[in-house]
Amino acid sequence: MNPTGPHIERAVLVFAIWAVLGFLGLGVFLEGMKDDLWSLSSAGVLLIVVAFAAHIIVNGIFDTGFTQGEAALGIGAYGVLGLVFVVSAAGGVLTMADYYSGLTLFGVLAVGFLAYLFTRHGLRGAFSRFHIKPMDKREEGL
Structure with a gap:
């Protein structure tokens, strides 16, 4: 695929959003974890949410959704970070502020993901993204 015109503009905007807001949010979140300050970590989460919302706005402007690479990166990062969090919590190395953060x-992030699916595809459409009936089990007219 050779992206041209709007595809390049969208890619640059998305990169700029995550380079500034995403990494700043991650840095603030990690600083809050280091200093055991839930409020600072929450500010980092807020910046990450703002980056996600800005990404959705860019997708709306360019009339597109998330690319397969963006979706894979987001779900993969969520899974890896979740695994690290669970292992850390099971190992007993988290303070209560870290745990709450x-x-x-x-x-x-989970609520934001569900809100995105529901607003983008509707309740039935969001469910259909994950549950696909075999052809012989489908209702007539669907």
Whole structure:
């Protein structure tokens, strides 16, 4: 695929959004974890949410959704970070502020993901993204 015109503009905008807001949010989140300050970690989560919302706005402007690479990166990062959080919590190395910070991050990201699916595809369409009936089990007219 040779991206041209609007595809390049969208890619540059998305990269700029995540380079500035995403990494700043990650840095603030990690600083809050280091200093055991839930409020600072929550500010980092807020910046990450703002980056996600800005990415959705860019997708709306260019009349597109997330690319397969963006979706794979997001889901993969969420899974790896979730695994690290669970292993850390099971190992007993998290303070209560770290624990609440992690729960805030994963809870807000999960709610944001579901809100995106429901607003983009509707309740039935969002469910259909994950559950596909075999051809012989489908209702007539669907």
